[in-house]
Amino acid sequence: MITNDGGSRMGPSRGSSVKALLIAAVAILTLLVGASISGAATGKKSAVDPTLDWAIATNPPSLFSAFYFGTEGSMMFSLTTHHILQPGVFGQPTTGPEAAVSSWKAVTPTKYVYRVKPGIRFSDGTTLTAADVAFSLNVHRNKKTGSKMFSFFSNVRSVGAKGNTVTVLLFKPDSKWQFTPAASPALVYSKADYAKKGAAFGTPSGLPVGTGPYKWVEYAPNSRVVLERNTFWKGVKYPWDRIVFSLIPDANARLLAVQSGQIDGTFAIPGNDIPLWVKAPNMKFGSFNSGGWRGFSIDVEDGPFKDVNVRRAIAYSLDKASITEGLTSSRGQVLEGLPPLLFIRGLLPKAEVDAALKKVPTYPYSVDKAKAELAKSAYPKGFSTTLNVPNGCVPCLLLAQVLQQGTSKIGINVKLNMMPGPQRFQVILDHKPNLGLQVLGQGPDSPHPMDKPDLLYRSERAAPGFENSANYKNAQVDKWIDESLASSDLKVAARNALKIMTVVNRDVPYIPIFSIPGAFAVKPGWGFKSSLGPFYYNQMWLSHLVAK
Amino acid sequence: MLPESPPQEATPAEGAAERKRRRWLARYVARRLLILIPLVFLVSVAAFTLTHAAPGGPIATLLENAPTSPEQIEAIKEKYKLGDPLPVQYWDWISGVAQGDFGRSILTNETVLNEITSRLWVTLSLNIAGIALAILVGVPLGVLAALRRGRFLDRALVTISVFFMSTPVFALGLFALYLFGFRAGLFPLFGPGEGLVDRIHHLALPAIVLGLAGMGFTMRLTRAAMLEQFDMDYVAFARARGLGSFHVTSRYAFRNALIPVTTAAGLLFTGLLTGSVLVETVFGLPGLGTLLVSAVTGGDFTMVQGLLLFIAAWIILVNIAVDVLYVFIDPRVEFDKARG
Numbered sequence: 009m010i011t012n013d014g015g016s017r018m019g020p021s022r023g024s025s026v027k028a029l030l031i032a033a034v035a036i037l038t039l040l041v042g043a044s045i046s047g048a049a050t051g052k053k054s055a056v057d058p059t060l061d062w063a064i065a066t067n068p069p070s071l072f073s074a075f076y077f078g079t080e081g082s083m084m085f086s087l088t089t090h091h092i093l094q095p096g097v098f099g100q101p102t103t104g105p106e107a108a109v110s111s112w113k114a115v116t117p118t119k120y121v122y123r124v125k126p127g128i129r130f131s132d133g134t135t136l137t138a139a140d141v142a143f144s145l146n147v148h149r150n151k152k153t154g155s156k157m158f159s160f161f162s163n164v165r166s167v168g169a170k171g172n173t174v175t176v177l178l179f180k181p182d183s184k185w186q187f188t189p190a191a192s193p194a195l196v197y198s199k200a201d202y203a204k205k206g207a208a209f210g211t212p213s214g215l216p217v218g219t220g221p222y223k224w225v226e227y228a229p230n231s232r233v234v235l236e237r238n239t240f241w242k243g244v245k246y247p248w249d250r251i252v253f254s255l256i257p258d259a260n261a262r263l264l265a266v267q268s269g270q271i272d273g274t275f276a277i278p279g280n281d282i283p284l285w286v287k288a289p290n291m292k293f294g295s296f297n298s299g300g301w302r303g304f305s306i307d308v309e310d311g312p313f314k315d316v317n318v319r320r321a322i323a324y325s326l327d328k329a330s331i332t333e334g335l336t337s338s339r340g341q342v343l344e345g346l347p348p349l350l351f352i353r354g355l356l357p358k359a360e361v362d363a364a365l366k367k368v369p370t371y372p373y374s375v376d377k378a379k380a381e382l383a384k385s386a387y388p389k390g391f392s393t394t395l396n397v398p399n400g401c402v403p404c405l406l407l408a409q410v411l412q413q414g415t416s417k418i419g420i421n422v423k424l425n426m427m428p429g430p431q432r433f434q435v436i437l438d439h440k441p442n443l444g445l446q447v448l449g450q451g452p453d454s455p456h457p458m459d460k461p462d463l464l465y466r467s468e469r470a471a472p473g474f475e476n477s478a479n480y481k482n483a484q485v486d487k488w489i490d491e492s493l494a495s496s497d498l499k500v501a502a503r504n505a506l507k508i509m510t511v512v513n514r515d516v517p518y519i520p521i522f523s524i525p526g527a528f529a530v531k532p533g534w535g536f537k538s539s540l541g542p543f544y545y546n547q548m549w550l551s552h553l554v555a556k
Numbered sequence: 557m558l559p560e561s562p563p564q565e566a567t568p569a570e571g572a573a574e575r576k577r578r579r580w581l582a583r584y585v586a587r588r589l590l591i592l593i594p595l596v597f598l599v600s601v602a603a604f605t606l607t608h609a610a611p612g613g614p615i616a617t618l619l620e621n622a623p624t625s626p627e628q629i630e631a632i633k634e635k636y637k638l639g640d641p642l643p644v645q646y647w648d649w650i651s652g653v654a655q656g657d658f659g660r661s662i663l664t665n666e667t668v669l670n671e672i673t674s675r676l677w678v679t680l681s682l683n684i685a686g687i688a689l690a691i692l693v694g695v696p697l698g699v700l701a702a703l704r705r706g707r708f709l710d711r712a713l714v715t716i717s718v719f720f721m722s723t724p725v726f727a728l729g730l731f732a733l734y735l736f737g738f739r740a741g742l743f744p745l746f747g748p749g750e751g752l753v754d755r756i757h758h759l760a761l762p763a764i765v766l767g768l769a770g771m772g773f774t775m776r777l778t779r780a781a782m783l784e785q786f787d788m789d790y791v792a793f794a795r796a797r798g799l800g801s802f803h804v805t806s807r808y809a810f811r812n813a814l815i816p817v818t819t820a821a822g823l824l825f826t827g828l829l830t831g832s833v834l835v836e837t838v839f840g841l842p843g844l845g846t847l848l849v850s851a852v853t854g855g856d857f858t859m860v861q862g863l864l865l866f867i868a869a870w871i872i873l874v875n876i877a878v879d880v881l882y883v884f885i886d887p888r889v890e891f892d893k894a895r896g
Contacts, residue, residue, distance in 0.1 A: 067846070067850050069661075069663040070663070070664050070665055075663070075665060151631035151634065152634075152635060154631060154632050154635040154636075156618060158627075158631060159624060159625050159628055162625055207660065210665060211664060211665055212666065229664055229674075229842065230675065230843075230846045231747060231748060231840070231841075231842035232747065254746060255746075255840055256746045256840040257840060257846070258837055258840070260730055260733075261730070261745060261746055261838055264734060264737065264738045264745055265745045268737070268738050268745060270745050400853060428853060430616035430853070430855045433616040433617075433619070434615070437616060437619070437629070471626075472626065473625055473626030473627075473628075473629050
């Protein structure tokens with residue numbers, strides 16, 4: 009029988025063809041799944057696995073520290089190269105077993121001399137010399153290298169080697185320099201190896217040789233980095249023969265990987281995901297103070313923000329305690345100023361710090377006070393403005409939304425402008441088209457109390473190419489920063505930091521909200537022997553890791 | 557097409573026609589390949605102009621999270637010749653490309669060609685497996701749905717296809733990862749694996765996810781194409797002549813429905829490239845998708861330019877292959893084109 013419905017009433021033979029098609033489809037699916045299951049095991053590790061599997065969240069762009077500047081890179085470099093000086097828990101320079109030098113001295117405020125330890129060998133068997141150390145520092149200083157660490161060396165006049173000593177001459181006294189050889193990762197390379205590998209240095213075809221307990225054996229960009237024992241390492245031997253850093257960009261996939269046991273641990277826990285990780289079963293979560301901060305800058309030269317009452321009104325409109333609780337699961341700490349007190353308290357008596365802090369203006373959350381401040385300004389009825397938000401940064405977006413909500417209560421209408429991260433950072437570097445409000449998040453580069461004040465408050469840095477995105481200028485603050493850097497006594501810097509905090513908080517060019525918590529997740533039963541510090545990635549973090 | 561006759565020796569006239577057809581096909585492929593050159597050139601100009609016109613760029617990327625200074629910015633500009641006029645920069649780049657040198661990645665310092673070729677296998681494996689799944693499962697199910705039009709099975713299959721078409725591939729990926737990777741423990745959760753068997757094991761789940769997304773599309777398209785053919789007079793005539801339904805479906809209706817299905821396969825081959833960006837990210841796979849994402853977000857313009865050229869060539873070649881397939885599937889296509 010012929011119908012006009014496209015053959016929906018087929019005869020008996022149709023049934024068999026349908027069955028055949030169905031069977032074929034099911035067979036293909038089964039084949040695919042079956043082939044998969046018949047493959048290797050799904051990766052659950054045995055109890056005595058000599059391989060440590062660690063997850064990272066960002067693609068390692070290079071194994072040359074000039075192009076890989078960040079906590080995950082430093083975490084790997086710390087295992088593969090000596091630091092010139094071994095950083096302590098708070099980044100303080102020491103000459104411990106993981107330092108390449110046995111002693112160091114500031115001969116004058118502008119002359120530093122380092123004595124290189126004898127017998128340190130690279131993973132190719134060659135011996136580390138003072139010439140290698142001087143060469144490594146000069147590579148980062150060289151404009152042609154394009155190193156991300158170039159700025160750390162902008163005050164260095166020369167670096168030279170003679171015998172087993174390395175001499176660094178500065179243009180002007182800078183007490184921050186003492187931390188650079190400890191706080192900067194991977195400053196020890198082999199001059200011969202660098203010359204041999206040329207442009208390929210740090211790429212998959214040019215793995216650098218290093219002096220650390222492990223050596224690079226595989227670098228698959230966008231996938232993983234593999235380390236194995238450096239047989240020439242003379243220090244403490246760690247339990248793992250092999251360390252695999254696997255890239256798992258998606259945070260949910262990373263969480264599943266740790267829970268499933270396919271990954272032993274990770275430091276890559278997004279701040280806004282902490283509540284999820286804290287509650288996740290089959291793993292252990294921990295957090296620590298990273299020394300970083302999140303908050304806002306306000307361009308003091310831009311439109312309504314020129315008015316200090318407007319800036320204070322914004323500060324009052326932000327409920328820092330609730331924001332910190334919500335965005336960090338109470339793992340972060342409310343910040344009333346910069347630098348974070350973590351870098352001051354260790355240098356001065358508690359009573360002195362507490363007394364100084366009483367003088368620091370603060371802006372506890374109060375819509376009424378915010379409205380009152382705005383009423384005193386030239387914009388009593390509020391205004392509209394735009395806040396640039398780097399679209400890859402979820403905590404930045406959340407913080408921006410919180411600000412949007414808070415300021416809307418006092419009549420300041422903030423429109424969020426989502427931008428790619430680099431594009432947003434370019435606005436800060438160019439200081440145009442207008443800086444206005446910017447959402448910021450930064451980690452510490454050094455434990456020196458002037459680390460952030462020098463970067464963010466100095467008047468000469470209120471210009472294109474620098475990061476004073478508030479365009480803040482204050483001659484007295486500049487004087488305190490200079491005095492602190494010129495003095496080798498860090499107590500001077502700490503006291504000046506508290507004075508600066510008092511002045512800056514009065515002017516409100518920046519509104520720090522909370523300290524960024526560092527976090528880790530490891531297998532059940534694993535953990536870290538002692539609390540990790542803000543520069544954990546620069547230390548031999550493996551020595552703190554306890555694995556069952 | 558009807559009626560069928562036993563095979564016969566080709567007549568001289570038929571032999572000449574066949575030779576003419578082959579010559580035409582060769583000329584056609586050569587012509588399409590020649591068009592590739594100006595097309596790729598245009599893409600290169602567009603890629604270069606757009607990547608340089610986009611705000612942000614490599615300086616901000618290279619310096620993000622690091623303390624900066626104007627001196628450092630100048631050093632980077634000098635290193636990457638960013639201060640040269642754009643036409644000079646373009647000439648430097650395109651003359652290198654003509655000699656097989658696509659430059660070095662700004663982010664990794666590795667050659668662009670090495671970066672692309674080292675990741676090609678992941679994306680290609682995912683796409684080929686995904687397309688195979690989409691076609692080998694999607695087409696039979698589409699035919700099945702058409703055969704059962706309006707019935708429960710048809711409705712169920714249409715619902716399934718809509719589900720897979722409308723579910724974002726990353727959501728499908730995360731769901732599959734949780735269910736089959738984490739809960740059932742059947743598949744690894746990340747990475748490309750080592751060795752053939754392990755790699756198949758690692759790529760199977762992402763390939764299935766990618767394939768399911770394409771399967772919904774293929775199934776819908778096949779169903780629609782088959783229904784259209786079932787409504788044609790020649791199908792009614794064939795049935796009137798008493799030909800079996802399997803014969804009518806497989807030899808006549810299905811073959812004529814293949815043209816839109818082939819177009820869909822071509823689209824899948826280019827469309828899945830986009831899908832693989834998300835799948836590669838979810839499953840932590842080092843393919844071209846993740847490379848493109850890191851290059852774009854990182855302002856790595858040499859890499860973006862290289863990848864855009866590569867992807868453009870990929871799409872053009874797939875389209876040429878699809879056009880050639882048309883000729884084999886339906887000989888009438890040749891004559892239409894010849895007349896055109």
